[in-house]
Amino acid sequence: MDMLQPISGVPALVAMVGKVLAVFTATMLVVAYTTLAERKISAWIQDRSGPNRVGPWGLLQPIADGIKNFLKEETMPATANRFWFVAGPMLSITPALVTIAVVPFAAPLPTPWGVVDMIVADIPIGILYILALSSLGVYGLVLSGWSSNNKYAFLGGLRASAQMVSYEVALGLSLVSVLMLAGNVTLTQVVWQQQEMGFWFAFPLSLGFILFLISAFAETNRLPFDMPEAESELVTGYHTEYSSMKFSMFFIAEYSHMLTASALMATLFFGGWDLPGAWDNAFWHEGMLIAGFDAAGAPILAQPAWWKTLLTLAGFGLKTVFFLFLYIWVRWTLPRFRYDQVMSLGWKVMLPTALAYVMVVSATVLVLDLLEVSYGFTFGLVLTLVSGLCTVAFLFFLDSDRIISGASVPYRQDRPVRMPVTQVDAGAPGLSGD
Amino acid sequence: MSGSYAPLLILFGVSILNAVGIAVATHIVNPRRPTPQKDMPYESGMIPLGDTRERFSVKFYMVAISFIVFDLETIFLVPWAVGMRGLGWGGFVAMSLFVVVLTLGLVYEWKKGGLEWD
Numbered sequence: 001m002d003m004l005q006p007i008s009g010v011p012a013l014v015a016m017v018g019k020v021l022a023v024f025t026a027t028m029l030v031v032a033y034t035t036l037a038e039r040k041i042s043a044w045i046q047d048r049s050g051p052n053r054v055g056p057w058g059l060l061q062p063i064a065d066g067i068k069n070f071l072k073e074e075t076m077p078a079t080a081n082r083f084w085f086v087a088g089p090m091l092s093i094t095p096a097l098v099t100i101a102v103v104p105f106a107a108p109l110p111t112p113w114g115v116v117d118m119i120v121a122d123i124p125i126g127i128l129y130i131l132a133l134s135s136l137g138v139y140g141l142v143l144s145g146w147s148s149n150n151k152y153a154f155l156g157g158l159r160a161s162a163q164m165v166s167y168e169v170a171l172g173l174s175l176v177s178v179l180m181l182a183g184n185v186t187l188t189q190v191v192w193q194q195q196e197m198g199f200w201f202a203f204p205l206s207l208g209f210i211l212f213l214i215s216a217f218a219e220t221n222r223l224p225f226d227m228p229e230a231e232s233e234l235v236t237g238y239h240t241e242y243s244s245m246k247f248s249m250f251f252i253a254e255y256s257h258m259l260t261a262s263a264l265m266a267t268l269f270f271g272g273w274d275l276p277g278a279w280d281n282a283f284w285h286e287g288m289l290i291a292g293f294d295a296a297g298a299p300i301l302a303q304p305a306w307w308k309t310l311l312t313l314a315g316f317g318l319k320t321v322f323f324l325f326l327y328i329w330v331r332w333t334l335p336r337f338r339y340d341q342v343m344s345l346g347w348k349v350m351l352p353t354a355l356a357y358v359m360v361v362s363a364t365v366l367v368l369d370l371l372e373v374s375y376g377f378t379f380g381l382v383l384t385l386v387s388g389l390c391t392v393a394f395l396f397f398l399d400s401d402r403i404i405s406g407a408s409v410p411y412r413q414d415r416p417v418r419m420p421v422t423q424v425d426a427g428a429p430g431l432s433g434d
Numbered sequence: 435m436s437g438s439y440a441p442l443l444i445l446f447g448v449s450i451l452n453a454v455g456i457a458v459a460t461h462i463v464n465p466r467r468p469t470p471q472k473d474m475p476y477e478s479g480m481i482p483l484g485d486t487r488e489r490f491s492v493k494f495y496m497v498a499i500s501f502i503v504f505d506l507e508t509i510f511l512v513p514w515a516v517g518m519r520g521l522g523w524g525g526f527v528a529m530s531l532f533v534v535v536l537t538l539g540l541v542y543e544w545k546k547g548g549l550e551w552d
Contacts, residue, residue: 020445097445
């Protein structure tokens with residue numbers, strides 16, 4: 001029994017520092033190898049070899065890139081604002097690296113000194129901390145864009161700020177539906193509620209997941225939402241003037257944002273470290289590590305084990321890596337949006353849909369409570385059906401092309417007016433009719 | 435178990451040290467050979483015309499204002515969402531009124547053209 005107490009005293013301090021350093025190192029390593037994976041996967045998609053000269057299969061490429069960037073000359077425009085030019089990359093990289101701290105990454109690990117939670121900081125504000133820090137990241141972008149005194153960089157910074165604040169609203173609203181089912185803002189509780197329900201939230205909250213996925217792509221400035229650094233329009237946007245390690249810092253920031261977003265998608269909608277089945281369930285409930293409740297409502301104690309921790313860690317890693325792969329896959333699949341399309345998608349589609357979805361989910365949950373359906377499999381099944389209907393309706397509506405105009409000519413402006421045949425120049429490449 | 439904020443402080447410390455360390459180290463290590471051309475902002479090889487700090491489109495301000503309204507709405511929704519099942523239908527009706535009022539605002543802004551980007 002005393003094995004199942006939370007760790008305390010000096011071992012707890014050691015565990016805390018160890019976890020911080022381990023997560024920080026892991027983040028940097030994953031970021032480094034995601035850059036290689038991106039190049040390898042893009043090569044694979046485009047049917048070429050990709051980097052394969054530095055080390056076996058190019059595995060030492062990120063290290064070579066790092067050394068190269070370290071030794072390259074740093075440039076700074078003479079007209080730049082020196083202080084903010086230097087501070088910009090730091091403001092960008094710091095929030096990017098600390099956001100992952102509230103994500104639980106494995107089942108609790110039993111040690112001779114007590115049970116160690118596999119999370120850096122299980123703070124009571126959980127999701128709110130993530131929302132706060134993800135919006136801090138925009139300061140780095142907009143300040144570095146402004147301080148460069150370069151028109152491309154400035155426009156990139158402005159675009160970044162407008163785009164990120166627009167999609168943050170939809171991101172926050174899609175999280176609200178998760179909070180309704182979790183009943184708490186800590187991510188450990190979100191994972192636990194998914195274990196309790198027997199459903200990963202991606203099913204009962206399918207539309208919420210789709211909204212979160214789209215907003216996460218926009219928040220990380222990845223294709224198809226990479227307007228702030230659209231090469232064909234803005235050189236490279238807000239980091240046009242940056243070279244050497246200052247450029248690398250923006251790069252690390254972008255990739256660790258991707259990592260955090262992937263880890264969040266895995267945690268909020270795909271059970272986090274939870275694997276199918278109840279064997280790995282574990283949650284701190286009134287000082288006891290429990291695996292669930294029996295029919296009478298009495299808690300069942302959990303049986304933590306090191307192999308369960310390892311397996312769940314691997315499961316969490318796999319889910320996160322899948323979403324990182326999805327990021328890269330989408331990048332080489334979809335073309336870039338136009339900026340007005342980005343903004344109308346954010347304000348005219350995502351925001352109203354997310355608002356309506358919040359109300360639909362809350363009404364469904366309250367009706368289920370009224371019918372005294374207990375929180376569990378049936379509960380999840382009904383929500384899955386309702387959300388599935390919403391998702392189909394949403395995708396059908398998006399596909400109808402009414403809100404986001406496809407061409408430079410505003411859509412269907414020419415439809416109501418039937419042009420007389422005599423006025424149509426048969427030789428001209430026509431915008432008339434489609 | 436809800437833990438303390440101490441590990442976050444350590445992680446913040448490590449991250450800030452990392453950022454400052456990279457900046458200082460590169461400043462020491464790498465060469466600096468400025469030329470007038472190199473010190474110019476890169477605007478596709480053109481000599482920059484005029485200063486960047488000029489007026490820019492009002493639409494970005496519009497987005498910022500809309501953001502404040504709807505981000506605050508999200509934050510008001512969070513406590514209700516967490517306590518929703520305890521608050522029951524009373525809470526639902528109250529929140530529906532709140533959402534309807536804000537939706538009316540959104541519709542008004544939309545019809546006024548505040549969300550148009552062209």
